Amino acid sequence: MTEYDLDKALMAPLREIPDNGFSQAVLMRAIKENTRRERNAAIAVAGSVALLCAVMPFTKFGQAVDQWAIGFGRDLSSLADNATNPTNLWSLADSALNLSSLSLPLVITAGALTLAMLVTQAFPARR
Amino acid sequence: MDERALVARAARGDAAAFAALVRAHQSRVRAFLLRLSSGDHALADDLAQETFLEAFRKLSQFRGEGSLGGWLYRIAYTRFLMERRVRKEAPAEIDPEPSMASEGADMARLDLERAMTKLSAPERAALTLCYALGHSNEEAAAILSLPLGTVKSHILRGREKLQALLGAWRSDEAQA
Numbered sequence: 001m002t003e004y005d006l007d008k009a010l011m012a013p014l015r016e017i018p019d020n021g022f023s024q025a026v027l028m029r030a031i032k033e034n035t036r037r038e039r040n041a042a043i044a045v046a047g048s049v050a051l052l053c054a055v056m057p058f059t060k061f062g063q064a065v066d067q068w069a070i071g072f073g074r075d076l077s078s079l080a081d082n083a084t085n086p087t088n089l090w091s092l093a094d095s096a097l098n099l100s101s102l103s104l105p106l107v108i109t110a111g112a113l114t115l116a117m118l119v120t121q122a123f124p125a126r127r
Numbered sequence: 128m129d130e131r132a133l134v135a136r137a138a139r140g141d142a143a144a145f146a147a148l149v150r151a152h153q154s155r156v157r158a159f160l161l162r163l164s165s166g167d168h169a170l171a172d173d174l175a176q177e178t179f180l181e182a183f184r185k186l187s188q189f190r191g192e193g194s195l196g197g198w199l200y201r202i203a204y205t206r207f208l209m210e211r212r213v214r215k216e217a218p219a220e221i222d223p224e225p226s227m228a229s230e231g232a233d234m235a236r237l238d239l240e241r242a243m244t245k246l247s248a249p250e251r252a253a254l255t256l257c258y259a260l261g262h263s264n265e266e267a268a269a270i271l272s273l274p275l276g277t278v279k280s281h282i283l284r285g286r287e288k289l290q291a292l293l294g295a296w297r298s299d300e301a302q303a
Contacts, residue, residue: 006290009239010258014158022157022172023149026179027142033180 045116052112065109130195138186145186148195149179155260156199162255163207165244174210178203193269197262201270204252211248242292250285253278 056062130151136144156178160171181202182189189198243251249271256267257278268278 017154017157
């Protein structure tokens, strides 16, 4: 066999292979894999939140939140008392101000929830 | 549509764009893997599916420095090597007997495919990339993650082996 013959044989393009549903099968598998990844991410986030909730009462932060919640309930009830007695408007305003000063834990909780939602959205980046 | 635009859309999760890319490249990727796997159609198709799935997952990492085809061949070759390592099987042996009627393009192709099974995987890959798929030696070196000199020697050795095998078969055939 000459060099020319060998070159000619090697340079012949590879045999054309018809699709025959190959690309469809790949696409189906890609979608399936994506769905599984989304589900796993959602399970991971839900599990983390559940674990956080379970551990929270035993942490300093959780105990602080607990105290705040008790105080918040007390403030709410005093606010309701004042609201039913409109003669003491100054007291009503004072209670409202107390509520806003206690809003930091609320903001932290909302932030944590937003972060959890963002993580859930970011994991399954593809559809 | 332009391939780069399709890649950008597929990287953002557009399934239709990804399907278009698979349709455009499936034939060559499958044929490349078919040659690497010595004609094992089932293995080649499995590896091709894995290749495209990996490409789908990593499409956002494709920076467009080389061609998409080259990037896909690189994934395919890595997949092939991993599969071979896992299976730890000897490459499939195809009957090396020469075809009795080696006339015409089909017979020449068949002879070449038979002779190819006698080469090592890097030799097969380097020859296929540089001759049948039209990549330069540098591109083949990047695809195979090998130094340029190694690729050149794989090509040289592969050619010598092919020439010897095909030459011997032709002379046997002439004697018969």
